[in-house]
Amino acid sequence: GENVEQHPSTLSVQEGDSAVIKCTYSDSASNYFPWYKQELGKGPQLIIDIRSNVGEKKDQRIAVTLNKTAKHFSLHITETQPEDSAVYFCATGNTNAGKSTFGDGTTLTVKP
Amino acid sequence: SAVISQKPSRDICQRGTSLTIQCQVDSQVTMMFWYRQQPGQSLTLIATANQGSEATYESGFVIDKFPISRPNLTFSTLTVSNMSPEDSSIYLCSVRTGLSDEQYFGPGTRLTVT
Numbered sequence: 001g002e003n004v005e006q007h008p009s010t011l012s013v014q015e016g017d018s019a020v021i022k023c024t025y026s027d028s029a030s031n032y033f034p035w036y037k038q039e040l041g042k043g044p045q046l047i048i049d050i051r052s053n054v055g056e057k058k059d060q061r062i063a064v065t066l067n068k069t070a071k072h073f074s075l076h077i078t079e080t081q082p083e084d085s086a087v088y089f090c091a092t093g094n095t096n097a098g099k100s101t102f103g104d105g106t107t108l109t110v111k112p
Numbered sequence: 113s114a115v116i117s118q119k120p121s122r123d124i125c126q127r128g129t130s131l132t133i134q135c136q137v138d139s140q141v142t143m144m145f146w147y148r149q150q151p152g153q154s155l156t157l158i159a160t161a162n163q164g165s166e167a168t169y170e171s172g173f174v175i176d177k178f179p180i181s182r183p184n185l186t187f188s189t190l191t192v193s194n195m196s197p198e199d200s201s202i203y204l205c206s207v208r209t210g211l212s213d214e215q216y217f218g219p220g221t222r223l224t225v226t
Contacts, residue, residue: 010191032213034213034214036217042219042220043116043204043217043218043219043220044155044204044217045217046215046216049213049214051213058208089154089155091215093213093215095213098143098160098208099143099145099157099160100215102154102155103154104153105153107153107162
């Protein structure tokens with residue numbers, strides 16, 4: 001089955017700096033790559049996703065890049081703010097399979 | 113997108129008892145999932161709830177311990193049976209609308225077993 005590795009497990013940055021979280025996966029059939037943000041006491045929230053036919057996608061301060069050949073994808077957050085502090089999960093999915101496989105999560109702390 | 117509610121939001125239960133968690137979605141969805149998230153851990157898929165038929169369980173999870181119902185396209189329940197302290201966790205309902213690959217999560221049910 002699919003194996004998703006996420007790094008780093010914790011990340012601390014100063015407000016205004018950039019943060020990068022990386023994930024690698026094993027199943028070449030995966031074609032959908034979402035990122036979730038989970039704040040304390042809440043369920044995961046989908047923040048951005050990318051499909052296998054696209055190399056990069058941006059939405060304001062967040063962006064995701066995908067390298068299908070190398071089987072890795074990354075989340076980039078620029079101009080970080082304290083409210084970006086949360087646990088971030090990457091995931092992989094296959095449109096036909098229906099279910100997703102999640103990484104272990106990255107705890108991001110943005111220091112004011 | 114989809115708005116998902118779960119009941120109860122949290123509960124403290126005694127070992128040996130059972131708890132049923134409800135998941136309600138504001139629109140019809142194609143797929144519903146139940147996840148477990150232990151403190152500080154990632155999300156582990158328990159099962160896919162199938163409308164009108166038995167749920168599809170992942171390795172390590174069995175129907176006798178986690179019976180699931182899905183009577184229609186907007187509602188599902190997960191029961192945690194014969195609970196032990198090891199069942200203390202957050203249980204999350206998740207859906208796919210079928211219009212895309214996007215998956216949405218409910219707020220979770222925080223279960224503590226004493």
